[in-house]
Amino acid sequence: MSPEELKALLDSALPDHLRGTISGDHVSQLTRLSGGANNETWQLQWGDTPLILRRRPFSSNAVAELEGNILGLSLVDEAAVIRLASSTDVPVPKVHAVFDSTHPVGEAFLMGFIPGESIPQRWLVDEAFSGARHHLAYQCGEALARIHTIDCTQLPKTIGPTSLDRRFEAAQQRLHAFGDISPVMQFGLNWLIDHAPSDAPGVLLHGDFRTGNLLIDQQGLAGVLDWELTHQGPAEEDLGYLCTHVWRFGQLDKPVGGFGHYSDLIAGYESIAGWTPQLSAIRYWEIFAALSWGLVCQTMGALWHRGQGDVERAAVARRRSEAELDILLLIEEWDA
Amino acid sequence: MTRDTDATIRSDVSSAELLAAVTQFLKERAVPALTGRDQFNARVAANVLGIIDREQAIAPRLAELDDAAASKWLPTDSSPSHTAVDIARALANRKITIDDDFIQYLKARQLLVTAINNPRYPSRTIAEERWRGALEDD
Numbered sequence: 001m002s003p004e005e006l007k008a009l010l011d012s013a014l015p016d017h018l019r020g021t022i023s024g025d026h027v028s029q030l031t032r033l034s035g036g037a038n039n040e041t042w043q044l045q046w047g048d049t050p051l052i053l054r055r056r057p058f059s060s061n062a063v064a065e066l067e068g069n070i071l072g073l074s075l076v077d078e079a080a081v082i083r084l085a086s087s088t089d090v091p092v093p094k095v096h097a098v099f100d101s102t103h104p105v106g107e108a109f110l111m112g113f114i115p116g117e118s119i120p121q122r123w124l125v126d127e128a129f130s131g132a133r134h135h136l137a138y139q140c141g142e143a144l145a146r147i148h149t150i151d152c153t154q155l156p157k158t159i160g161p162t163s164l165d166r167r168f169e170a171a172q173q174r175l176h177a178f179g180d181i182s183p184v185m186q187f188g189l190n191w192l193i194d195h196a197p198s199d200a201p202g203v204l205l206h207g208d209f210r211t212g213n214l215l216i217d218q219q220g221l222a223g224v225l226d227w228e229l230t231h232q233g234p235a236e237e238d239l240g241y242l243c244t245h246v247w248r249f250g251q252l253d254k255p256v257g258g259f260g261h262y263s264d265l266i267a268g269y270e271s272i273a274g275w276t277p278q279l280s281a282i283r284y285w286e287i288f289a290a291l292s293w294g295l296v297c298q299t300m301g302a303l304w305h306r307g308q309g310d311v312e313r314a315a316v317a318r319r320r321s322e323a324e325l326d327i328l329l330l331i332e333e334w335d336a
Numbered sequence: 337m338t339r340d341t342d343a344t345i346r347s348d349v350s351s352a353e354l355l356a357a358v359t360q361f362l363k364e365r366a367v368p369a370l371t372g373r374d375q376f377n378a379r380v381a382a383n384v385l386g387i388i389d390r391e392q393a394i395a396p397r398l399a400e401l402d403d404a405a406a407s408k409w410l411p412t413d414s415s416p417s418h419t420a421v422d423i424a425r426a427l428a429n430r431k432i433t434i435d436d437d438f439i440q441y442l443k444a445r446q447l448l449v450t451a452i453n454n455p456r457y458p459s460r461t462i463a464e465e466r467w468r469g470a471l472e473d474d
Contacts, residue, residue: 032373172428180424184442187427187434250458312380318387321453325446325463328439332466 001057001106003030006042009105010053014046017097017110023047039075039228043113052093054078055108056101072207072228076100077156079109081204081227084154088146091215091223116215116222120249123216124258132220137260139221140209141268144238147224148203148273152232161202161232168193171295178298184324185298188291191331197281202232209238210247211257236277239265240285245326246293287330294323352389359385391452398448405441443467 010027018024024047033041042053056075073081079098086092093111101107123129152161171189180186207229215223241247243255243262251258256265262279270276301317303309349357362382370378402419409432414422426432447467450460 175424175428180421180428183420183423183427184446186424187442190427190430245459248458252458252462311377311384315380315384315387318453321446321449322457322459325450325457325459328443328446329459329463329466 003032006030006055006105010044013099013103013105014097014110018046021096022049022051024049050113051096051110052113053108053110055106057106073156073158073230074101075107075109075228077158078228078230079111080156081159081230082111084150085147085224085227088150090143090146091221092227093223093225114215114223116217118212118215118225120211120214120258124211124249124251129216129218132216132218133259135220136214136216137256137264138268138271140214140242140256140260141239141265141270142272143221143224144206144209144235144242145269145272147206147209147238148235150204152202152204155204155232159204159231164196164199167233168196171291174295174298178302181298182294182320182324184327185291185294185320188287188294188324188327188331191327192284192288192291195284195334197234197284200234203235205231205233205235205238207231207238207241209242210244211242211249211259212247214257234281234285235269235273236281237285237288239269239277240282240287241289241292243282244286244289244293245329246290246322283330283334287327287334290323290326290330294320294327297323352392355385355389359389387453390455394448394452398445398452401441401445401448405445408441409438 007027007030010030014027015025024045026046028045030042030044033043040053040055040057042055044051044053054075072078076098079095082092083095086094091114093114095109095111097110099105099108117123117126117129123132152159168189175182175185175189206224206227208226209224213224213226214221215225242257242265245252248254248258254260255262262282266277266279266282297317297320300309300313301320304314304317359382362378362385366378367375367382405423406414406419410419410422410426423432432438443463444467447460447463450457450463454460
């Protein structure tokens with residue numbers, strides 16, 4: 001869909017949703033933001049108010065056909081989770097409008113714009129954010145603990161409880177479905193099965209809480225974005241995910257997202273949750289996160305083969321090799 | 337008329353040189369001329385050509401490594417072109433005993449695969465330093 005077509009559809013659809021909330025009568029400055037292999041992200045103005053549109057450019061059915069869909073929730077369900085999260089102190093944008101896949105706009109939701117820096121390559125190194133970085137690991141621990149307090153009974157039905165065994169089975173099914181092309185991915189899955197922790201009560205996990213999905217301002221954490229991989233699981237999973245190598249953007253000496261240290265993350269979490277996550281559990285989930293990232297890369301390749309996506313998606317398929325390398329490194333460290 | 341071989345003008349262009357020419361076009365002409373998503377994808381495309389270039393150079397070493405692995409860990413009737421798949425399936429069926437020798441194979445293989453796909457991935461520097469000695473002893 002061209003920007004002109006999308007603008008015309010939004011001009012027609014948005015007045016019903018924004019009347020009485022945000023003044024304005026048409027979309028201006030509609031701009032596609034770069035990045036995002038699954039969903040399009042557009043910035044726009046409604047009157048004088050900046051807004052963000054998340055839109056899925058292909059039908060959800062195409063994704064669901066893939067065994068063990070790991071591309072996440074529908075945008076309708078993602079919007080519902082963000083609304084739930086807004087009831088906590090976790091910084092999230094306000095959701096203004098939701099469209100399902102039958103709407104001419106396509107599956108999408110419109111949300112408020114939170115000022116801040118979203119590009120990790122900037123805020124991880126820029127001196128202007130040094131103060132923000134100093135507190136960020138602690139703040140992330142706090143935010144995750146708050147997310148984990150969200151009442152799971154309020155969630156959309158697609159976000160049900162699951163067991164670790166079921167997730168291992170799903171991962172194995174995906175490896176088979178994708179042609180068993182990677183000895184290291186299989187080695188990693190076997191290791192995770194052999195070292196699995198006993199099932200703990202599940203909490204609501206953000207599921208994609210990583211450096212690239214955080215919005216940072218001078219005070220630190222300003223926004224938590226991209227809730228499409230939300231699911232239920234053990235709390236340490238979210239903490240380990242934030243720490244896995246691929247999301248450290250080269251700052252490997254700072255295990256929490258490339259900006260902080262385990263002790264601060266754990267202390268921040270404990271301050272809200274009232275219990276102390278164990279480092280060994282966090283590190284187990286780092287390995288799980290590496291395997292998951294490898295599976296996402298394989299899914300990207302599979303979608304590209306089905307004609308869904310552009311050259312970026314084809315290229316992401318090759319990033320599986322980064323996940324494989326990390327699986328070997330992390331297991332070696334664990335065994336040491 | 338005699339032929340001066342020293343003055344031969346080269347007229348063929350290798351596949352690696354073709355890749356270099358297209359990469360140069362993408363980086364120097366296409367990327368500056370494009371905007372938004374197309375500009376982003378043009379950068380991605382230039383990087384993809386780098387993967388192809390490196391794969392052409394490194395693939396024979398990878399095949400050699402896989403051939404050696406097949407003879408150690410797979411039945412003799414396995415197809416050499418399917419070594420990675422056959423090993424992955426043998427692992428899934430728990431038919432391979434994980435020992436130091438096998439781990440060394442996975443490490444050596446992964447260093448080559450990442451050298452193709454992303455030689456600048458930060459973890460690779462750590463892996464190279466940590467594994468170099470062990471792999472040289474192999």
